[in-house]
Amino acid sequence: MTAPHADTELDGVVIEFVDEIEGAKMLDQRAREWLNMSGEEFARAFCAGELDIEAPHVGTLYFLLGFAGIECDAGSNTHRGI
């Protein structure tokens, strides 16, 4: 994990809404940086049970799936919008 930097624009915690396109980009960026795979590849592998949630970064990425509109459903990943 790269060292986070303090967001100097902010003075506190602000709420921001993220749509599914932005969420998919965020998932993809983090998955590539942390696990060297795309967001889609992560979703497929995680939902298929191929990744241990307690392996480094996997749990965090699992919690980003929902931002991309993805839920694991019976061993596969489904898009909530479909």
Next chain:
Amino acid sequence: MLGRTPIEAYSSFVEPIQEALNTITVGRLLLARESGGIRVDSPLNLSLNGGMPAPLRSAAPGSMFVEVNLRVRIAALDFERFRYQCFQIGYWYRFFDTDLDEIVAFHWTPDVSSPERHYPHLHVGHIVVRQSSAFQGRFHKLHIPTGRISAMHLVRLAIEEFGVNVRPGMDRAAVLADLNRTIGDA
């Protein structure tokens, strides 16, 4: 948290979390925007900084970080006044030291079909227990059962036990008293 509408229930759940985190850190609390509005009985995700650890307000800047991710659900109720309730259905909370080594992690992922324990538990970080001879270097992998942890528990832990400073201008004792009232266990 209760509300007359799904969005009111959602807001009444999220706002105290924002307020609590605001006392100890800075960052962006990301909420998934649902196409078609907030859905009832569908998981909703919240994440501080999209999973990137956020710096805590400590005496030494950048000396500790926190990661906050949770999933919530809004359910319809039969009550006349409050027709919706928003509640936590999973979380992934972690504290890190200045080198981003995990100090303690709180996990609850009941929706995940994997060998992961489905009950709420914590892990003590490898960096904390590495000198212990207990469990031959495996102690950090043990799943230590807990009750369900809220973001308010995390903030209280940070202030009361880890010595994290509260936001300038805030009174530490008053913040802790508010947290105790909200959590309701003190």
